[in-house]
Amino acid sequence: MSALPDGLWGYLILLGMALAFHEPWRWAGIVLGRDIDVHGPVFAWVRSVATALVAGLVMRLVLFPAGALGTLPPGIRVGAFATGIAVFFLTRRSLAKGVLAGAAALIAGAMAIG
Amino acid sequence: MQGLTIAFQIPALILGATGAGFGALAHDAGMKFGPTAFLSVVLYATPAQVVLVDQFARGASLLGGAFAICLTAIRLLPMMVTLMPYLRGPDVPRWQYVFAAHYIAITGWTEAYRRLPLLPPRLRMPHFLGIGTALMCCLTLGTMAGYELAGVVPPLLTSALLFMTPLYFIMSLILGAKQAVDWVALLAGLVVGPICYLAAPGFDLLLTGLMGGTIAFWFGHGREGRRL
Known part of the structure:
Protein backbone atom coordinates (compact mmCIF):
# COMPACT_ATOMS: atom_id res chain seq x y z
CA MET A 1 0.00 0.00 0.00
CA SER A 2 2.65 2.45 -1.03
CA ALA A 3 0.58 5.28 -2.46
CA LEU A 4 -2.22 5.42 0.08
CA PRO A 5 -1.32 6.76 3.55
CA ASP A 6 -2.87 5.30 6.70
CA GLY A 7 -5.41 7.07 8.87
CA LEU A 8 -7.55 10.09 8.14
CA TRP A 9 -5.43 11.25 5.19
CA GLY A 10 -6.02 7.97 3.42
CA TYR A 11 -9.79 8.40 3.70
CA LEU A 12 -9.64 12.03 2.58
CA ILE A 13 -7.54 11.08 -0.46
CA LEU A 14 -10.00 8.34 -1.44
CA LEU A 15 -12.91 10.76 -1.03
CA GLY A 16 -11.10 13.40 -3.08
CA MET A 17 -10.29 10.92 -5.86
CA ALA A 18 -13.90 9.77 -6.01
CA LEU A 19 -15.28 13.30 -6.15
CA ALA A 20 -12.72 14.62 -8.62
CA PHE A 21 -12.40 11.71 -11.05
CA HIS A 22 -15.34 9.35 -10.66
CA GLU A 23 -18.42 11.30 -9.60
CA PRO A 24 -18.29 14.03 -12.33
CA TRP A 25 -19.46 11.52 -14.99
CA ARG A 26 -22.58 10.91 -12.92
CA TRP A 27 -23.12 14.67 -12.51
CA ALA A 28 -22.68 15.14 -16.25
CA GLY A 29 -25.53 12.67 -16.69
CA ILE A 30 -27.81 14.96 -14.62
CA VAL A 31 -26.95 17.96 -16.76
CA LEU A 32 -27.22 16.17 -20.11
CA GLY A 33 -30.36 14.29 -19.09
CA ARG A 34 -32.19 17.27 -17.65
CA ASP A 35 -33.72 18.50 -20.90
CA ILE A 36 -33.45 15.40 -23.05
CA ASP A 37 -36.52 14.51 -25.11
CA VAL A 38 -37.58 10.92 -24.35
CA HIS A 39 -39.05 10.54 -27.82
CA GLY A 40 -36.07 12.09 -29.59
CA PRO A 41 -33.31 10.28 -31.47
CA VAL A 42 -30.57 11.24 -28.97
CA PHE A 43 -32.37 9.51 -26.13
CA ALA A 44 -33.03 6.44 -28.26
CA TRP A 45 -29.34 6.23 -29.10
CA VAL A 46 -28.12 6.73 -25.50
CA ARG A 47 -30.57 4.12 -24.26
CA SER A 48 -29.30 1.66 -26.86
CA VAL A 49 -25.71 2.40 -25.82
CA ALA A 50 -26.48 1.76 -22.15
CA THR A 51 -28.32 -1.47 -23.00
CA ALA A 52 -25.56 -2.82 -25.26
CA LEU A 53 -22.96 -1.90 -22.64
CA VAL A 54 -24.66 -3.95 -19.93
CA ALA A 55 -25.16 -6.84 -22.38
CA GLY A 56 -21.43 -6.67 -23.16
CA LEU A 57 -20.66 -6.86 -19.46
CA VAL A 58 -22.87 -9.94 -19.19
CA MET A 59 -20.81 -11.77 -21.81
CA ARG A 60 -17.56 -10.66 -20.18
CA LEU A 61 -18.68 -12.01 -16.82
CA VAL A 62 -19.73 -15.34 -18.36
CA LEU A 63 -16.91 -15.90 -20.86
CA PHE A 64 -13.94 -14.17 -19.20
CA PRO A 65 -14.61 -14.04 -15.45
CA ALA A 66 -11.92 -13.24 -12.89
CA GLY A 67 -11.16 -15.16 -9.72
CA ALA A 68 -12.66 -18.47 -8.64
CA LEU A 69 -15.34 -18.43 -11.34
CA GLY A 70 -12.64 -18.31 -14.03
CA THR A 71 -11.20 -21.64 -12.89
CA LEU A 72 -14.40 -23.47 -13.94
CA PRO A 73 -14.48 -24.73 -17.56
CA PRO A 74 -16.22 -22.36 -20.04
CA GLY A 75 -18.65 -25.11 -21.08
CA ILE A 76 -20.04 -25.31 -17.57
CA ARG A 77 -20.40 -21.53 -17.32
CA VAL A 78 -22.17 -21.23 -20.68
CA GLY A 79 -24.35 -24.28 -19.96
CA ALA A 80 -25.39 -22.94 -16.55
CA PHE A 81 -26.07 -19.52 -18.06
CA ALA A 82 -28.30 -21.07 -20.73
CA THR A 83 -30.07 -23.16 -18.07
CA GLY A 84 -30.80 -20.03 -16.03
CA ILE A 85 -32.27 -18.22 -19.03
CA ALA A 86 -34.33 -21.27 -20.04
CA VAL A 87 -35.81 -21.53 -16.53
CA PHE A 88 -36.47 -17.79 -16.58
CA PHE A 89 -38.59 -18.11 -19.74
CA LEU A 90 -40.26 -21.37 -18.60
CA THR A 91 -41.35 -19.76 -15.32
CA ARG A 92 -43.05 -16.89 -17.13
CA ARG A 93 -40.02 -14.63 -16.64
CA SER A 94 -39.40 -15.11 -12.95
CA LEU A 95 -36.13 -13.32 -12.22
CA ALA A 96 -35.54 -15.04 -8.89
CA LYS A 97 -36.15 -18.57 -10.25
CA GLY A 98 -33.99 -17.96 -13.30
CA VAL A 99 -31.07 -16.57 -11.31
CA LEU A 100 -31.18 -19.28 -8.65
CA ALA A 101 -31.55 -22.06 -11.27
CA GLY A 102 -28.51 -20.75 -13.15
CA ALA A 103 -26.43 -20.65 -9.97
CA ALA A 104 -27.62 -24.13 -8.99
CA ALA A 105 -26.76 -25.45 -12.47
CA LEU A 106 -23.24 -24.04 -12.09
CA ILE A 107 -22.73 -25.84 -8.77
CA ALA A 108 -24.19 -29.07 -10.17
CA GLY A 109 -22.00 -28.86 -13.27
CA ALA A 110 -18.84 -28.19 -11.26
CA MET A 111 -19.57 -31.05 -8.87
CA ALA A 112 -20.35 -33.43 -11.75
CA ILE A 113 -16.87 -33.01 -13.21
CA GLY A 114 -15.40 -33.23 -9.71
CA MET B 1 -39.89 4.17 0.63
CA ALA B 177 -36.91 -4.44 -23.21
CA LYS B 178 -40.00 -2.83 -24.66
CA GLN B 179 -39.32 -2.22 -28.33
CA ALA B 180 -37.49 -4.10 -31.05
CA VAL B 181 -34.63 -1.61 -30.72
CA ASP B 182 -34.01 -2.72 -27.12
CA TRP B 183 -33.74 -6.34 -28.24
CA VAL B 184 -31.34 -5.46 -31.04
CA ALA B 185 -29.20 -3.43 -28.61
CA LEU B 186 -29.20 -6.36 -26.22
CA LEU B 187 -28.20 -8.91 -28.87
CA ALA B 188 -25.64 -6.56 -30.41
CA GLY B 189 -24.03 -6.11 -27.00
CA LEU B 190 -23.88 -9.88 -26.48
CA VAL B 191 -22.17 -10.39 -29.85
CA VAL B 192 -19.91 -7.34 -29.95
CA GLY B 193 -18.91 -7.54 -26.27
CA PRO B 194 -16.60 -10.56 -26.43
CA ILE B 195 -14.99 -9.28 -29.64
CA CYS B 196 -14.25 -5.92 -28.02
CA TYR B 197 -12.94 -7.63 -24.91
CA LEU B 198 -10.45 -9.64 -26.93
CA ALA B 199 -9.51 -6.67 -29.12
CA ALA B 200 -9.29 -3.92 -26.49
CA PRO B 201 -9.57 -5.10 -22.88
CA GLY B 202 -10.14 -2.16 -20.56
CA PHE B 203 -12.05 -0.20 -23.16
CA ASP B 204 -14.33 -3.08 -24.11
CA LEU B 205 -17.47 -1.96 -22.28
CA LEU B 206 -17.31 1.53 -23.67
CA LEU B 207 -16.67 0.27 -27.20
CA THR B 208 -19.38 -2.37 -26.91
CA GLY B 209 -21.89 0.25 -25.77
CA LEU B 210 -21.00 2.67 -28.56
CA MET B 211 -20.85 0.06 -31.35
CA GLY B 212 -23.75 -2.14 -30.25
CA GLY B 213 -25.88 0.85 -29.32
CA THR B 214 -25.25 2.58 -32.62
CA ILE B 215 -26.06 -0.58 -34.60
CA ALA B 216 -29.36 -0.89 -32.71
CA PHE B 217 -30.10 2.79 -33.20
CA TRP B 218 -29.59 2.53 -36.96
CA PHE B 219 -31.86 -0.48 -37.01
CA GLY B 220 -34.58 1.39 -35.11
CA HIS B 221 -34.23 4.45 -37.24
CA GLY B 222 -34.43 2.41 -40.45
CA ARG B 223 -37.68 0.83 -39.32
CA GLU B 224 -39.16 4.23 -38.53
CA GLY B 225 -38.04 5.49 -41.92
CA ARG B 226 -39.77 2.64 -43.76
CA ARG B 227 -42.99 3.20 -41.89
CA LEU B 228 -43.23 6.81 -43.09
Missing part, protein backbone atom coordinates in the same frame (compact mmCIF):
# COMPACT_ATOMS: atom_id res chain seq x y z
CA GLN B 2 -41.17 1.00 -0.97
CA GLY B 3 -37.99 1.06 -2.98
CA LEU B 4 -36.05 0.20 0.18
CA THR B 5 -37.87 -3.09 0.71
CA ILE B 6 -37.92 -4.07 -2.95
CA ALA B 7 -34.15 -3.89 -3.13
CA PHE B 8 -33.87 -6.59 -0.45
CA GLN B 9 -34.46 -9.37 -2.92
CA ILE B 10 -32.38 -10.88 -5.71
CA PRO B 11 -30.51 -7.60 -6.47
CA ALA B 12 -29.55 -7.32 -2.79
CA LEU B 13 -28.18 -10.85 -2.78
CA ILE B 14 -26.26 -10.08 -5.94
CA LEU B 15 -24.75 -6.84 -4.71
CA GLY B 16 -23.87 -8.50 -1.41
CA ALA B 17 -22.05 -11.21 -3.34
CA THR B 18 -20.35 -8.64 -5.58
CA GLY B 19 -19.25 -6.73 -2.47
CA ALA B 20 -17.95 -9.94 -0.92
CA GLY B 21 -15.91 -10.63 -4.03
CA PHE B 22 -14.41 -7.15 -3.88
CA GLY B 23 -13.77 -7.41 -0.12
CA ALA B 24 -11.89 -10.67 -0.54
CA LEU B 25 -9.87 -9.19 -3.41
CA ALA B 26 -8.97 -6.07 -1.40
CA HIS B 27 -7.97 -8.26 1.54
CA ASP B 28 -5.62 -10.24 -0.67
CA ALA B 29 -4.28 -7.02 -2.21
CA GLY B 30 -3.20 -5.77 1.22
CA MET B 31 -5.84 -3.06 1.70
CA LYS B 32 -6.92 -2.21 5.23
CA PHE B 33 -10.50 -2.97 6.35
CA GLY B 34 -11.71 0.62 6.83
CA PRO B 35 -10.59 2.06 3.48
CA THR B 36 -11.93 -1.03 1.68
CA ALA B 37 -15.44 -0.51 3.08
CA PHE B 38 -15.12 3.24 2.50
CA LEU B 39 -14.50 2.65 -1.22
CA SER B 40 -17.83 0.83 -1.54
CA VAL B 41 -19.53 3.98 -0.25
CA VAL B 42 -17.66 6.77 -2.06
CA LEU B 43 -17.17 5.04 -5.42
CA TYR B 44 -20.14 2.64 -5.29
CA ALA B 45 -19.16 1.01 -8.56
CA THR B 46 -17.24 -2.23 -8.27
CA PRO B 47 -15.28 -1.95 -11.54
CA ALA B 48 -13.72 1.30 -10.28
CA GLN B 49 -13.11 -0.19 -6.84
CA VAL B 50 -11.40 -3.26 -8.26
CA VAL B 51 -9.27 -1.21 -10.63
CA LEU B 52 -8.19 1.17 -7.87
CA VAL B 53 -7.25 -1.58 -5.42
CA ASP B 54 -5.40 -3.37 -8.19
CA GLN B 55 -3.47 -0.17 -8.99
CA PHE B 56 -2.54 0.29 -5.33
CA ALA B 57 -1.42 -3.33 -5.08
CA ARG B 58 0.84 -2.87 -8.10
CA GLY B 59 2.39 0.20 -6.49
CA ALA B 60 0.90 2.67 -8.96
CA SER B 61 0.76 6.36 -8.07
CA LEU B 62 -2.40 8.10 -6.85
CA LEU B 63 -2.63 9.83 -10.22
CA GLY B 64 -2.49 6.49 -12.03
CA GLY B 65 -5.33 5.22 -9.87
CA ALA B 66 -7.32 8.39 -10.48
CA PHE B 67 -6.94 8.02 -14.25
CA ALA B 68 -8.07 4.39 -14.10
CA ILE B 69 -11.25 5.10 -12.13
CA CYS B 70 -12.00 8.08 -14.36
CA LEU B 71 -12.08 5.74 -17.40
CA THR B 72 -14.34 3.20 -15.73
CA ALA B 73 -16.84 5.90 -14.71
CA ILE B 74 -17.56 7.04 -18.28
CA ARG B 75 -20.06 4.20 -18.68
CA LEU B 76 -22.15 5.72 -15.86
CA LEU B 77 -22.94 8.78 -17.98
CA PRO B 78 -25.39 7.15 -20.44
CA MET B 79 -27.05 5.34 -17.56
CA MET B 80 -27.74 8.58 -15.72
CA VAL B 81 -28.96 10.27 -18.91
CA THR B 82 -31.48 7.50 -19.59
CA LEU B 83 -32.91 7.64 -16.07
CA MET B 84 -33.20 11.43 -15.88
CA PRO B 85 -36.52 11.61 -17.79
CA TYR B 86 -38.04 9.36 -15.11
CA LEU B 87 -36.41 11.10 -12.15
CA ARG B 88 -36.83 14.74 -13.09
CA GLY B 89 -39.81 16.82 -12.02
CA PRO B 90 -40.69 20.38 -11.10
CA ASP B 91 -40.84 19.62 -7.35
CA VAL B 92 -37.67 17.58 -7.09
CA PRO B 93 -35.03 19.39 -5.01
CA ARG B 94 -31.54 19.60 -6.48
CA TRP B 95 -29.82 17.54 -3.77
CA GLN B 96 -31.96 14.56 -4.68
CA TYR B 97 -30.48 14.51 -8.17
CA VAL B 98 -26.98 14.45 -6.70
CA PHE B 99 -27.88 11.50 -4.47
CA ALA B 100 -29.65 9.72 -7.32
CA ALA B 101 -26.58 10.22 -9.52
CA HIS B 102 -24.38 8.63 -6.88
CA TYR B 103 -26.66 5.59 -6.82
CA ILE B 104 -26.18 5.10 -10.55
CA ALA B 105 -24.28 1.87 -11.12
CA ILE B 106 -25.21 -1.13 -13.23
CA THR B 107 -27.38 -2.86 -10.62
CA GLY B 108 -29.32 0.25 -9.62
CA TRP B 109 -29.77 1.14 -13.27
CA THR B 110 -31.08 -2.29 -14.29
CA GLU B 111 -33.59 -2.22 -11.42
CA ALA B 112 -34.73 1.28 -12.32
CA TYR B 113 -34.78 0.44 -16.05
CA ARG B 114 -37.64 -1.99 -15.58
CA ARG B 115 -39.31 -0.61 -12.43
CA LEU B 116 -39.51 3.18 -12.81
CA PRO B 117 -41.61 3.28 -16.02
CA LEU B 118 -44.34 1.32 -14.20
CA LEU B 119 -44.59 3.83 -11.34
CA PRO B 120 -46.51 7.13 -11.21
CA PRO B 121 -44.08 9.99 -11.95
CA ARG B 122 -44.24 11.46 -8.44
CA LEU B 123 -43.05 8.22 -6.84
CA ARG B 124 -40.14 7.54 -9.17
CA MET B 125 -37.46 9.64 -7.47
CA PRO B 126 -38.28 8.49 -3.91
CA HIS B 127 -38.43 4.91 -5.15
CA PHE B 128 -35.05 5.16 -6.82
CA LEU B 129 -33.45 6.79 -3.75
CA GLY B 130 -34.83 3.89 -1.69
CA ILE B 131 -33.42 1.29 -4.09
CA GLY B 132 -30.06 3.08 -4.16
CA THR B 133 -29.75 3.39 -0.40
CA ALA B 134 -30.59 -0.26 0.15
CA LEU B 135 -28.25 -1.46 -2.60
CA MET B 136 -25.37 0.62 -1.28
CA CYS B 137 -25.86 -0.87 2.19
CA CYS B 138 -25.83 -4.35 0.65
CA LEU B 139 -22.63 -3.66 -1.26
CA THR B 140 -20.87 -2.20 1.79
CA LEU B 141 -21.99 -4.97 4.16
CA GLY B 142 -21.02 -7.56 1.55
CA THR B 143 -17.61 -5.91 1.21
CA MET B 144 -17.04 -6.09 4.98
CA ALA B 145 -18.17 -9.72 5.12
CA GLY B 146 -16.03 -10.67 2.12
CA TYR B 147 -12.98 -8.98 3.64
CA GLU B 148 -13.36 -10.82 6.93
CA LEU B 149 -14.24 -14.17 5.33
CA ALA B 150 -11.53 -14.08 2.64
CA GLY B 151 -10.23 -17.60 2.15
CA VAL B 152 -12.77 -19.21 4.51
CA VAL B 153 -15.78 -19.75 2.19
CA PRO B 154 -15.47 -22.63 -0.35
CA PRO B 155 -14.55 -21.28 -3.80
CA LEU B 156 -17.45 -23.04 -5.54
CA LEU B 157 -19.97 -21.16 -3.38
CA THR B 158 -18.21 -17.88 -4.12
CA SER B 159 -18.29 -18.74 -7.83
CA ALA B 160 -22.02 -19.47 -7.73
CA LEU B 161 -22.71 -16.16 -5.97
CA LEU B 162 -20.64 -14.22 -8.50
CA PHE B 163 -22.35 -16.09 -11.33
CA MET B 164 -25.69 -14.61 -10.29
CA THR B 165 -24.58 -11.19 -11.50
CA PRO B 166 -24.60 -11.87 -15.27
CA LEU B 167 -27.80 -13.92 -14.92
CA TYR B 168 -29.51 -11.09 -13.10
CA PHE B 169 -28.28 -8.45 -15.56
CA ILE B 170 -29.44 -10.30 -18.67
CA MET B 171 -32.86 -11.11 -17.20
CA SER B 172 -33.33 -7.51 -16.08
CA LEU B 173 -32.51 -6.32 -19.60
CA ILE B 174 -35.02 -8.79 -21.05
CA LEU B 175 -37.69 -7.62 -18.59
CA GLY B 176 -36.92 -3.99 -19.42
